[in-house]
Amino acid sequence: MSVPIDLSGRLLFSSSGYCALCRETLPEPCYWANFIPPANDAWTYKIVGFYNIGNEETLPRVIAAVGDLANAVCFDDLTVNFRSGRSLALKVNTHQNSGRQGDRTAHLVHLMCWKLLKALDPNLTQKSIYEFAQSTYSLFNTTHVPEGRDVITTGFTGVIDENTSRSDFGEFLKRVSRLPLELQLDISEACPSDWLSSLLTVCHSTSTLVSVFKRGQGERHVELICHSDVRSLCAKFVSIFGNRYISSLEFNEPSESSEEVLVKASDITGFKFAIGRYGVKAIRICYASNEPSEWLGDPTAGWIGVMYGSDIRRLRILCDDLKCIRIDFLDDSPIKEQPRLLLDKDLSFRTGDRHRMLQTRTTPPIRNFPKWRMCRYLPFFDEKGYMSSLTMFCTAHSITGMAASGLSLRSVGEQSLNRVAMHMFFQRGERIVNIWLRMPKIESESWHRPNIMVLTNLNRTHVFGASLVPGDRYHGRYKWTLLNEDPRSIPAGFFFDALTREGSSRKIDNIAFGFSGDEQDARYVDEIFLGIDHKPRIEDLGPKFKSMMVFIVNEVNPPTVMWWFNLSYDYVMPWNGNYLPPKISREQRHITEFEI
Ligand SMILES: [Zn+2]
Incomplete structure (x- = not known):
């Protein structure tokens, strides 16, 4: 599908409403003349938009254009000039939650965040930023609170004058971002505004994540078939905005960077898994003896589901570039009807205990877990x-x-x-x-x-x-x-x-x-x-x-x-x-x- 066009030939986009890099909500766009934003927040109005002008079926063709939310009229007719002399006009709907049906999403980022990211990794392309923003859109585009203690982006402006020592600034942030998360949170809570905090988020997580997403493999299934005995289940982890997720899962392959849980030689009834905001956080094996294995990973604040199956050698995971987003068994013929419930607690009833739930209405679908309810x-x-x-x-x-x-x-x-x-x-x-x-x-x-x-x-x-x-x-x-x-x-x-x-x-x-x-x-x-x-x-x-x-x-x-x-x-x-x-x-x- 190509980009929708209005009667005067402008390509139509709708804003995502938040900075794809630091995840701060963007300020309300201002359409009156002569609006001057408050000094401390002025930086949040200067943004760069990334627009995919290619067909949806093919690789993205991404262009970037600077805009100013303090003078949001500019988004009605945004002109992009190409070196060839050609030019394109875009019309971007900047109002949140009022996107026109069918508009393509424009991923906006703070100009400051973009500059910092470019300083941290000069090889980044517009396309890699766009792909990162697109891949994380369905995750970040939510008014929900993150699980656990996420990197809080509160308060920092005024601590550092934007106009001084800019050349060292990226380096400074990079160092701060290497501090333990708890210290960073303390720093951000002690500071009065949000500028430094946003940039810290960019340093802390985004810069590493963006370069990983450059592999651009998209979602894919990985089968963990094993022809010998499964002695252990080994997982590697990735940290995304302060929370850990399983990034890969393997049998019998412990390494320095992985954690493992041993698999007992007894009957397996299935496994439990915990999902968090961005992916699978943890997995544990359920045995017929009612004694589950330890959790591989940390299920804290996750939603816990059960998948029945007896042959652990036929596990399959669904991954994207960063992490595992789903685990199930390879054959689609489960032994019995799967419960399809994600609960906020790890219930430990014994095998054979049966429960019923009476449902009065249908519930909204969960991404990657169709037909499941939370x-x-x-x-x-x-x-x-x-x-x-x-x-x-x-x-x-x-x-x-x-x-x-x-x-x-x-x-x-x-x-x-x-x-x-x-x-x-x-x-x-x-x-x-x-x-x-x-x-x-x-x-x-x-x-x-x-x-x-x-x-x-x-x-x-x-x-x-x-x-x-x-x-x-x-x-x-x-x-x-x-x-x-x-x-x-x-x-x-x-x-x-x-x-x-x-x-x-x-x-x-x-x-x-x-x-x-x-x-x-x-x-x-x-x-x-x-x-x-x-x-x-x-x-x-x-x-x-x-x-x-x-x-x-x-x-x-x-x-x-x-x-x-x-x-x-x-x-x-x-x-x-x-x-x-x-x-x-x-x-x-x-x-x-x-x-x-
Ligand atoms: Zn930002």
């Missing part, structure tokens, strides 16, 4: 026992976060002070046995999100969420769904979809790897999945609680106490005996079964 999980119990209280944090419309306290406190979602906290305390031996969701009917287009009602084995109920008052004008727009009808199934925890965000306007189809979103920002629980254990013997659920009461749903008397909530009036009222448990709906139900 879920945050709040288990009701851990190896130490059952939770002693369950708290949900609510707004007038939604549940935004949940916490289970007990021997250890676990929480998911958002739970800031301005949320209303609703608590439920459990008595000794009390367990949740049924859960209802009150969901908006699809046709109602309501902004209200699910209410949750739980029923315990002591016949107590509790409702979490916004108003439930009958007769309010939204009442008819909802229906209740009982999630676990089978008396042998027992709720084991809540899942919610990490990628579903408040509002439909935010595009989420471009997210690459596991991102949970910003824990500091308001995040709404749009969809709630219920984790249900449906082993026949519920006594096995909490291993330390053999005395757990077996509870048959059909034999329950109507609940003795039911609480009514009305958040707007802040009142809670005991059940008066008139209201019966909600009706059951069977619509919109999809079940994913999985073992982990």
Whole structure:
């Protein structure tokens, strides 16, 4: 496909909105005359754009043009003159999130970042910068927070006068960038502006990454076939913006620069892998004995998935120029249905433990993991026992976060002070046995999100969420769904979809790897999945609680106490005996079964 052209012959592009080198968001473009940016930020307005004017099917043909976001009118008609005397006119849409459909992406970088990178590596070409920007676009083009402690690009301007000692500046930054990450972070936090920090990012990661990307091999599969015994799995790592990823994986080939995990001579059931923002962070082997291997790599803050398969000699990885982005088995015929769940925790149930998830809506696709879902999980119990209280944090419309306290406190979602906290305390031996969701009917287009009602084995109920008052004008727009009808199934925890965000306007189809979103920002629980254990013997659920009461749903008397909530009036009222448990709906139900 060639570049789209407007009626006056200008090639149409849309800006990526951030500097592809230091990853800072670019300033708002200014279209008024005579705008003078604040002195400390003036440097951020001067940018170089990289534009691919070739056909998409062939190798990129990249041109570069300088522009000024403080005088953004220049982007409406950007003229590029070639040595041959020919010239081209470009029209670049600089407004973020308003890209015209079909426009090609213009990768913009700060002029300062570009100069510094050229000083660090004079052999870099426009094409290599463009390919780097293009390869990382789907990763960086996100409002999500990076995993773990990324290189923070806050505050530095004013520390060093831009006009002095420029010749030594690249060298100085290069030295600073070799300091341990922690020191760099301390330096950047201690400094008042962001200029040095941005350039440091360029030194620290970009300069090495760009030269690696010059190999330009693109994505490719690598098969790890082994014809002898597999004794060990060896990985090499690459550090990208402060986080480590697996860059290559091999059998039986330990070397100085690699790490290895030994492979036991026992039955293998599959492997777990942890993905981070840019690729695969770690892998561990699962054995039939329920004792997994150590992690090869660091799974911290990663999203953990499971891939079933017994023949480790048939591993295959999908790589790009820098790192491994996917691991699976060579044959596409898995022994059983794969779970296709990426969880924010490394669940350690035993082989044979089965769980179900009831899904109420489809979720956005994850790059490189089609059909997979990313879920945050709040288990009701851990190896130490059952939770002693369950708290949900609510707004007038939604549940935004949940916490289970007990021997250890676990929480998911958002739970800031301005949320209303609703608590439920459990008595000794009390367990949740049924859960209802009150969901908006699809046709109602309501902004209200699910209410949750739980029923315990002591016949107590509790409702979490916004108003439930009958007769309010939204009442008819909802229906209740009982999630676990089978008396042998027992709720084991809540899942919610990490990628579903408040509002439909935010595009989420471009997210690459596991991102949970910003824990500091308001995040709404749009969809709630219920984790249900449906082993026949519920006594096995909490291993330390053999005395757990077996509870048959059909034999329950109507609940003795039911609480009514009305958040707007802040009142809670005991059940008066008139209201019966909600009706059951069977619509919109999809079940994913999985073992982990
Ligand atoms: Zn930059």
